[in-house]
Amino acid sequence: MKRNKPKYMQIIDAAVIVIAENGFHQSQVSKIAKQAGVADGTIYLYFHNKEDILISVFREKMGMFVHKITEEIEKKETASEKLLVLIEHHFKNLSENPKLAIITQLELRQSNKELRQKINDVLKDYLFVVDEVIKYGIERNEFTQIVDVRLTRQMIFGTIDEIITNWVINEQKYDLVELAPAVQRLLLNGCGK
């Protein structure tokens, strides 16, 4: 496993394209190899097995994503602003990479228990960032003291995730990023008066 050689990312990028275009179950290893311009066997010099390609795709892309978002959030003072930045970046990141969006919202979910477990491990970094924003908001007394952090995180992530999934299913027909402020308002104040 040599994960820093150029062919590694070459295969990752090929996988993103192939999976987004063909769907998870129609993305044979040979198809990814062809797209990457390598032989089938070469895949196995860089990945343990097919599942490993998938989880690696997610890990690489999500790693970059979490890194960028952490940077941006640190620049903001208030928890509300941090929340807005989080939503905006999540929306923006996937808006700019519709193929990646198809994979994270649709294709990656077509996996079995074990694979999904590994995906969740990767996701933890992101959920940790969400948790930090919530705790920060509570500390600063911007957020209500009575909320449960886990429940709040599930609301925030669940809402963002559902909105993006709907956007993907509707074939990205509308602008996702401009929804961010409304989503922030909903999450902060709810739908009640």
Add this chain to the structure above:
Amino acid sequence: MKRNKPKYMQIIDAAVIVIAENGFHQSQVSKIAKQAGVADGTIYLYFHNKEDILISVFREKMGMFVHKITEEIEKKETASEKLLVLIEHHFKNLSENPKLAIITQLELRQSNKELRQKINDVLKDYLFVVDEVIKYGIERNEFTQIVDVRLTRQMIFGTIDEIITNWVINEQKYDLVELAPAVQRLLLNGCGK
């Protein structure tokens, strides 16, 4: 296709058990047939194909679910109460049927585009109920006028869905139903002050 004969429900119930225990891709038709106590071929007297079993499981169970929830919601006067009933029933229904929960939250998502399209068609009835509650709340001036119905529905459904999925992944270690009031509060008032 004879969908009212006893064997139809017999197979549906067998499928719930087998799929929850083995996962969709490890649920061979022969396994479901065996669990149902019928011959492999009999499955095909009641279902078009393997996929049809899965979608039928969802349709039957979701149909009952939407029916019950609609009844309960009508009894309540305020939109807030209706929302609470919705959350409670959703949680209660899947709490009482953990195997069904595994299927709706995990296995059913491991499906291809076409199947997911069919699942969404079934889900529409439920989302319609959510939309009605939101519109009712806006009309009665219980909910803020500035919310977007679709976005609000996505928050409500996304939040509930994410909470249940986490509960399933954590192997149903905690009581889901008792979380309902806190979830209602979060959805109505958000996490802000």
Add this chain to the structure above:
Amino acid sequence: MKRNKPKYMQIIDAAVIVIAENGFHQSQVSKIAKQAGVADGTIYLYFHNKEDILISVFREKMGMFVHKITEEIEKKETASEKLLVLIEHHFKNLSENPKLAIITQLELRQSNKELRQKINDVLKDYLFVVDEVIKYGIERNEFTQIVDVRLTRQMIFGTIDEIITNWVINEQKYDLVELAPAVQRLLLNGCGK
């Protein structure tokens, strides 16, 4: 097995229609039963198995055919005339029953060794008639003494059979019966000078 009850012929006739329309391998017992207006199980009160339907179709239709042709041939004086009548009737019979032609020329050949053996048994009656004509021609010194009866019969039957098969494959686009005199001439005099 009650082969003189009305349902027997009802099923035979249904089989002719279904096989001609759907082809041998797409003619399920249930399809034939439906066409005949009886239950699947009823078929087995009149036939031993599916193969038995096929061979019975051929036996019934060929029996009638041989009977008629024998009658007609007896009316003629010379072997040449008998040969012409034979060709004409063979052509006429299948021209008037294109569905039957499809079955005898195409579908019936898609059978395994055992079935084909049984078909050949039925065919023997017809080939016997051909042999009789040839022997009669030799006796009367109309036909050359040097021909081998079996070889001659194979030429006569092979030629007629090939011509009809081509006609069926070409979707019966031309008049078969009017070819009879030319075929008779060919068989009697060959293509040489």
Add this chain to the structure above:
Amino acid sequence: MKRNKPKYMQIIDAAVIVIAENGFHQSQVSKIAKQAGVADGTIYLYFHNKEDILISVFREKMGMFVHKITEEIEKKETASEKLLVLIEHHFKNLSENPKLAIITQLELRQSNKELRQKINDVLKDYLFVVDEVIKYGIERNEFTQIVDVRLTRQMIFGTIDEIITNWVINEQKYDLVELAPAVQRLLLNGCGK
């Protein structure tokens, strides 16, 4: 599809043996693979599907056959001699390959419309050779001017085909090749005086 690698012919030859011995419908792909000494999956590196094996067997063998016969025919001066060579070679070719004869005369006919269409396409090359001989005979005034080429070809091919089929059915009990001159005589002069 790599049709010039050794494994291609290895599988073709295995198919001839297996199909001749077991019949087409009892020739499972796994049986052919075993006979060829390759894995089941290897078959599909060289053939599209099971049907493709059958048609390829016919194409390869018939191709060789037509090539050889065309060469031999060209050496002969008269149409009569060409006809004799044609019959002799047809008989000889299948006499020397009784397994191939079983396939061409029996198993290959157990196919559906589409497959038979493909077989006819291959057969066309052969029928073209027959047509050429007939036309040559007419041109040279060896054959009577009044014959119809198509009808004559149907007589020649139908007769040869029927004779071989009978020989196969009778389990190759007699010498086929020595019948050739008598068949030629019959085709040239008919059975009449």
Add this chain to the structure above:
DNA sequence: AATGAATGAGCCTTCATTCAT
């Protein structure tokens, strides 16, 4: 005599992975 729901054996094909070159 007639029904038709139920049976269950049987097989083509795909594709992740290996390994000799």
Add this chain to the structure above:
DNA sequence: CATGAATGAAGGCTCATTCAT
């Protein structure tokens, strides 16, 4: 490092036949 030909396990579905009613 890279190749790609070869492997072989695994399962959804059909349909002729049966038999309880």
